[in-house]
Amino acid sequence: MLRLRCAYQVNISLQSRIAVLDIADPKYDYALAAGHAVPEDRPCDAQDFNGVSERVDIIRFPPNYRAGEKSDWAVIRFPRIDNPNLVRYRLEPLADLENLEGVEVRFAKALGLSENSQKCRLTLLRFSETDQKVAHDCRGVPGQSGSPVTRIVGGEHRLVGINVGRIWMFESPQTGRPDRKGYINLFDQRIIEDIGDLIAEIQGSET
Known part of the structure; x- marks a missing residue:
């Protein structure tokens, strides 16, 4: 699990968590986030608990996305974080x-x-x-x-x-x-x- 920080307003950020998926990609990590916690038009960073941070470069919502419902999730991508303690699910x-x-x-x-x-x-x-x-x-x-x-x-x-x-x-x-x-x-x-x-x-x- 990683922390997700997304810009919201000046000097204010949204903080949530993301679950990193076990995807065989040597360059990128893919994770699941709560859709309502990922503003599509503002920058987000994935951070481990040792201070390593990577900028999220792609966000994808399900076609039927709706906050608070079963479709309240998103797939995000960012450069792979090399942390031996990071669990990929x-x-x-x-x-x-x-x-x-x-x-x-x-x-x-x-x-x-x-x-x-x-x-x-x-x-x-x-x-x-x-x-x-x-x-x-x-x-x-x-x-x-x-x-x-x-x-x-x-x-x-x-x-x-x-x-x-x-x-x-x-x-x-x-x-x-x-x-x-x-x-x-x-x-x-x-x-x-x-x-x-x-x-x-x-x-x-x-x-």
């Missing part, structure tokens, strides 16, 4: 599991360490038949949009989604009381294919 279509309720996932500590050492569980918030969100009980803070949500498969962390934000509810469908939950975009097979298509489009534009 493979995608895992967790949404193909029959039952998401109670599935254990990993998430970064709230104060910004890059390792996914926080254990938490998923739950499905159903507000209506057509309005439902996958939530988690991880402890998060502002600036963690785009943080990788992972599941350990075969001894390694696989990327199953990214953190999008927090839901403030006057009446939780679980408790009937005011509550706050983090929510994520889970990657089903269709989203994984869309991600692959955007990466292939970027790579194809270089030839």
Whole structure:
């Protein structure tokens, strides 16, 4: 996981997180960001936690991009960061599991360490038949949009989604009381294919 800083206004920047993908490209890194955290027309930098910084040179949104919805993600590219401790994730279509309720996932500590050492569980918030969100009980803070949500498969962390934000509810469908939950975009097979298509489009534009 890396930090993403994007210019917003004079002397003000947007800070979020990005999940770097395991792509066999010797020159560039490709990462997933929360779409709402990446202003398309302003410069962004990917930074590791040792101060190494690279300028994002390409941003691609899914065709149906919409902030706060399942399509709230973007593929970004920047010169490859040579850090032996940087985890590059493979995608895992967790949404193909029959039952998401109670599935254990990993998430970064709230104060910004890059390792996914926080254990938490998923739950499905159903507000209506057509309005439902996958939530988690991880402890998060502002600036963690785009943080990788992972599941350990075969001894390694696989990327199953990214953190999008927090839901403030006057009446939780679980408790009937005011509550706050983090929510994520889970990657089903269709989203994984869309991600692959955007990466292939970027790579194809270089030839």
